[in-house]
Amino acid sequence: MxxxxxxxxxxxxxxxxxxxxxxxxxxxxxxxxxxxxxxxxxxxxxxxxxxxxxxxxxxxxxxxxxxxxxxxxxxxxxxxxxxxxxxxxxxxxxxxxxxxxxxxxxxxxxxxxxxxxxxxxxxxxxxxxxxxxxxxxxxxxxxxxxxxxxxxxxxxxxxxxxxxxxxxxxxxxxxxxxxxxxxxxxxxxxxxxxxxxxxxxxxxxLVPEKNISKQSKLNSYSFIEIMAQKNKGDVYLGVENVTGKQVIIKSANPYVKNDCAAYSAKELLRNENQMLRNLSNLNVIPKVKSYFNENNIEFQVTEFIDGKSLDSFFGKEKLLSVILSICNTIRLIHEAGYIIGDVTNSNFIYKDGITYLVDLEYVRKNANKKYKRTFKTPYYVPNYSTKTFLTQKEDLFSLGIIIITLTLGKTPKYNSENLNDAVRILINQNKLASKLNPQFSAFLDIANYILSLSIDPNPYVSENLNQNKIKDIYKYGFYVDSIKDFDTSLLMNSLEELPKQLKKSDYKIGEKWWKSKNFGQYVSELSIQHGISGVDTALKVSAEKLPIKQKVLDISNNFEYGDSYLFGSTGLIWNLIALFKEKEIDSSTLRNEAKKIILSWPEKKEVNDFVLGVSGKAYTLLYLNLLLKDASFSKELKKLGEKIFESFYDIDFETTNFSRINFAHGSVGKAYVLYLLGCYFKNRDFKSKAQLELKKADKIVDRSININKSFFSDSLKYSWCEGLAGIAFGFNRIELLSHGKIKFSSLSKIISFLSKGFCTIEACFCHGRQGILNTIFEYNQYHEKHFSKLDDLLQYDLLNFFNPSSGEWNILDETGYENAMDYGVGQLGVIVIDRMVFRKGENPFFIPIESEMTL
CATH class of the missing domain: 3.30.2430 (Phosphothreonine lyase fold)
Structure with a gap:
């Protein structure tokens, strides 16, 4: 469920x-x-x-x-x-x-x-x-x-x-x-x-003017910039007028509180001020300069730590030093007898080998009195009810999350409401991530050690975080015997039930039919990416819904790219194709309904790429001809092919950027379709031009991978739409279609590179892990030297969503925090691709490879 x-x-x-x-x-x-x-x-x-x-x-x-x-x-x-x-x-x-x-x-x-x-x-x-x-x-x-x-x-x-x-x-x-x-x-x-x-x-x-008196302590400081604005108050970078030194100025607004049992904004800032003073003897805490009230707003001034937030990317060379430093900071605060309460990357700053805790609002004395948890940052502690209390062991769990985040470049996701399940899931994720990219393993071993401390029945002592212990784990590794691996087939059997529940949604004309990301509200309701073509095709909705969609066909063209493959009415043809393959409609209905859509395409100047323009339309019409086994759409198809042929332009071979060559908007997507059309029409010019453009892209990718030997910090460079997953998808299919006569030197390197970066991105088809899964799955199907870790990729993905105690799934979209249903960037794309890989099926939005091989 x-x-x-x-x-x-x-x-x-x-x-x-x-x-x-x-x-x-x-x-x-x-x-x-x-x-x-x-x-x-x-x-x-x-x-x-x-x-x-x-x-x-x-x-x-x-x-x-x-x-x-x-x-x-x-x-x-x-x-x-x-x-x-x-x-x-x-x-x-x-x-x-x-x-x-x-x-x-x-x-x-x-x-x-x-x-x-x-x-x-x-x-x-x-x-x-x-x-x-x-x-x-x-x-x-x-x-x-x-x-x-x-x-x-x-x-x-x-x-x-x-x-x-x-x-x-x-x-x-x-x-x-x-x-x-x-x-x-x-x-x-x-x-x-x-x-x-x-x-x-x-x-x-009329509200009386709130003038600042000459005696006000605010006059001692000049404000340079606002660093953060929240309901509770602002954070400013300022200057101390007498010394010229930079300072941090925090404010707390009156009456800000969201629950009777919670702390108000002022109580939080007062607590932070008290904790800063209590811990002032430690060298890992900013020094307090002043605290005062002005016009019912409270202000705190502290020294400015000019370093890097732990939200930043540090790189492998510096990462061990940062991890040792954050462990030392937490050890010192725990030894002093305190619980931090809100241990997150953004609350720490690293400078010259020292990690400073700069947000102490939830710090509490670790004494006989228990403090209720009133706030949590998602994933840094499990989804507890507010009945739980702050503990140093929860600080350790959050420290483990910080280390994983520093290593992978994103906060790990899990679906658990208790600490034991969360630790089990995360350690399994980390073991898989280490297999997929061994350069992560030493750092993730440290995270696993700290996570295991958070559920160890033995009393926790701060000595567990000493530097020598952490260095030994980095050098020799760490393994938890008590944490068992999850069974992928068990996870998949549970996942099989989800689409049945999704079919219960009802449509209403003139409304968005489900929650989508903001951008999804601005594209056609018919689209694959955010609309009913994606959702219905994925769910194999019956033909009874078809008349509803025809009513919004004209509306679709009012949207930008409203006739395109991914964002418009062309996507509806793929829904028709799915219904035809399920024998819900016959060939005559498919042909006639597809013609209605094609005739609705407006005459206009348009882009030629796969996702938004001519290439995606041509790809769709080609599949229609193959399915109908006639030449119904050949005239239009040939015209589109000529447009693609004329659309290529020069590419800078020195670039490591994929914007000109990616699958969705660049040359690889266009060349892939042009090669298919060359095979279909027996057109040598089409095939030669496509091969030339694909070889150019191969050189650029090869060079980029050789330069970036570790991994990309930009997740889009792994993606299907704008990155390596889409490029490899095109390369792989061309190798198969040419029966090995065309080879790409970068293809096997891309597959390896994608697996190494798999754990660093969120879940979704277009921009995330499912695009990688789709490409590697297809690669494996037709290569003797296949990629051996596909099951590890799938298992890692599933472990982000499954709750082992309740059996519930919380499938997230590309944000990593929300539940958009869309196929392209939401839950459905995750479900469809994961099931496809497990079942060894096919993606409903691409021409099956077997069909391409008949060209």
Missing amino acids: NKYLPFVYANQKEDEFSKFLKKGTSKKYSINVSDFWIYFNVKSQKLPDSGWKGHLAARPEDKYKVFQIAKAVFEANDCSFKVAKNIECFKILNDPHIPVAEANKFITFYPQNINVFKIVIKQLFTKLKNFKAPQIFTDYQLPNNSCVQFRYGAFKKIARWDLKAQKELLYMTLPSGEIIEDSRVGYFDLPEGVEWPFGSTEKWL
């Missing part, structure tokens, strides 16, 4: 708070529930696209009362609103560590016009005057830390995807009708062209 599928996140559950929010709601409202909010919309009321809207913040102890009072005001004024849907969502919004743009927005309300807005604001301010609340940073907060805050902004989401910045941009409509970006900076900003909604006589809403 997978509790997360299809897209059932933990925050989607209903709790007592959810029931309270809906209870006794006026019939004038319709209630809609999303993944994060409960919407209360006044029936038949039409709201503007943008306008003055309000927010309410609340402390954890006040949330029930604040909601009751506010709801009555909204109902009396026919005002629509939304509220955090359950306790967990409330905690997320009020978490001290959340970015400022969304922090503390417990309730959002949408007045239908400016007059209603002013009435609601004034009534709320009066009725909630006895409640204090944290600031909503994008809004104007009414006096005395009021719950009531407001801004001008969008009522309905207006957004687009910025290709250059690779992020979603939000927009709003001004009163003039002009659409501008809604930048949501970390402070209240009145957009140009928008008038302040209240008159100058309404003094009740």
